[in-house]
Amino acid sequence: MSVIQVNGIDLFYTLEGSSENEPLLLVAGFDSDSSTWAAMMPLLVEQYRVLRFDNRGIGQSSAPDSSYSIKQMAEDAAALLDYLSISHI
Numbered sequence: 001m002s003v004i005q006v007n008g009i010d011l012f013y014t015l016e017g018s019s020e021n022e023p024l025l026l027v028a029g030f031d032s033d034s035s036t037w038a039a040m041m042p043l044l045v046e047q048y049r050v051l052r053f054d055n056r057g058i059g060q061s062s063a064p065d066s067s068y069s070i071k072q073m074a075e076d077a078a079a080l081l082d083y084l085s086i087s088h089i
Contacts, residue, residue, distance in 0.1 A: 003060070006079040007072065012060035013053035013080055017045035023086050024048035027077060030070075033059025053080060 003010050014034060024044065028036045034052040037044075044050045055073045057063035081087075 001060075004080065004083055006083065007056075007076055009056050009064060009076070010062040011053060011056070011076055011080060013051060015049065015051050015084065016041065017047075017049040019049055021045075021047060021049040023088070024050050025077065025081070025086075026050060026052040028052070028055065028058070030055070031058065035059070051080070051084065051086065053077070 001012065001014050003012050005011070012034070026034070026037045026044075028034055033054045037050075037052050041050065053076075054061040056068055056076055
């Protein structure tokens, strides 16, 4: 479990599985946090390097004082991928 600062917020994420495996990005629904995927993780990490995160304003990620959009959440995900040097999903 880790946190990075991206686009003016603290973004909580976890990266699990072997770095040799193909990456898989899991994005929870608008009102769900990354724990949504917990039951599937044991199976997924056998085959993938799984990245999951809490969208801004959800779970352990910080919430901005102003409103935010789906576009901003997509930009957060892209920035996280860049930070982790994951160039393909």
